[in-house]
Amino acid sequence: MVDVQNLSVITQDGYKLLHQISLHLEVGEVVGLTGQSGAGKSTLLKALLGTLSRGCSISSGEIFVDDIALGTLSLKKHRCLCGTTLGFIPQNPMTAFDPQIKMEKQIVETLHLKMGMSRQQAIDQAKELLVDLGFSQPKRVLNSFPGQLSGGMLQRSAAALLLAMSPKYILADEPTSALDSENRTLLLKLLAQQKERAGILFISHDIAALSQQCDRVYVMEWGQLTETGTMEELLSNPTCEWTKEYVTANRSVSKEGWTWKD
Numbered sequence: 001m002v003d004v005q006n007l008s009v010i011t012q013d014g015y016k017l018l019h020q021i022s023l024h025l026e027v028g029e030v031v032g033l034t035g036q037s038g039a040g041k042s043t044l045l046k047a048l049l050g051t052l053s054r055g056c057s058i059s060s061g062e063i064f065v066d067d068i069a070l071g072t073l074s075l076k077k078h079r080c081l082c083g084t085t086l087g088f089i090p091q092n093p094m095t096a097f098d099p100q101i102k103m104e105k106q107i108v109e110t111l112h113l114k115m116g117m118s119r120q121q122a123i124d125q126a127k128e129l130l131v132d133l134g135f136s137q138p139k140r141v142l143n144s145f146p147g148q149l150s151g152g153m154l155q156r157s158a159a160a161l162l163l164a165m166s167p168k169y170i171l172a173d174e175p176t177s178a179l180d181s182e183n184r185t186l187l188l189k190l191l192a193q194q195k196e197r198a199g200i201l202f203i204s205h206d207i208a209a210l211s212q213q214c215d216r217v218y219v220m221e222w223g224q225l226t227e228t229g230t231m232e233e234l235l236s237n238p239t240c241e242w243t244k245e246y247v248t249a250n251r252s253v254s255k256e257g258w259t260w261k262d
């Protein structure tokens with residue numbers, strides 16, 4: 001289980017980015033995290049991955065992954081958990097890969113290092129997953145530099161790499177933000193298939209996807225978790241500002257009453 005207990009993160013100026021966050025994630029469930037832009041959702045993922053920006057630090061609380069307190073680990077040991085235990089799909093696909101290195105080398109080296117795969121095994125696995133993610137020419141993707149691929153192609157490639165590592169916990173930061181509707185559906189389907197063997201923390205503003213995928217959803221405002229429930233419960237009985245505003249903005253009046261645009 002991933003268990004975040006009363007986690008607070010501050011900047012070097014003492015500004016609180018996260019305040020007393022507590023949440024847990026078990027294998028077999030999808031937990032959503034939504035809320036205003038700048039609320040601190042990505043910061044929480046960075047704390048989980050040990051990649052907080054320079055000048056930001058955990059001021060109190062602890063994160064346990066399978067009963068291991070991450071705060072007791074060296075940065076090197078923390079990073080070792082990334083990939084196979086904590087898998088990550090980043091919000092900004094450009095940050096997922098080194099722009100100077102061809103995709104094939106990056107994917108092969110990661111799968112060799114993290115999974116012990118041979119070069120050929122890694123290439124075969126990558127091609128197979130790229131096809132699953134909608135690429136008809138996976139070889140072309142592997143032969144490209146990241147800059148030669150679109151944002152959506154990179155986001156799907158990052159998802160393929162993550163799936164190849166079969167992480168126990170998947171941390172997905174707006175994984176569909178750069179995708180068109182067809183590829184969004186494809187990625188959501190693949191993520192849903194992981195639920196049987198993984199726990200998924202799904203950060204998104206995509207209310208339809210949150211409703212469809214998540215067992216429960218947390219709302220974050222100004223670095224704090226302000227509300228939790230199924231998406232349906234949150235929308236039908238919103239209590240915090242962000243959810244109320246979302247509900248108001250998405251209410252469309254018809255003769256019969258109102259319906260969700262999503």
Ligand SMILES: Nc1ncnc2c1ncn2[C@@H]1O[C@H](COP(=O)(O)OP(=O)(O)OP(=O)(O)O)[C@@H](O)[C@H]1O
Pocket residue numbers: 011017035036037038039040041042043044053054055056091
């Ligand atoms: N290195 C940093 N130093 C100072 N403040 C930072 C730093 N990184 C992020 N922040 C601030 O932390 C807050 C939370 O940012 P974060 O990216 O976690 O929000 P978010 O909820 O993921 O937003 P979005 O939905 O737009 O992706 C913002 O106010 C941001 O400006």
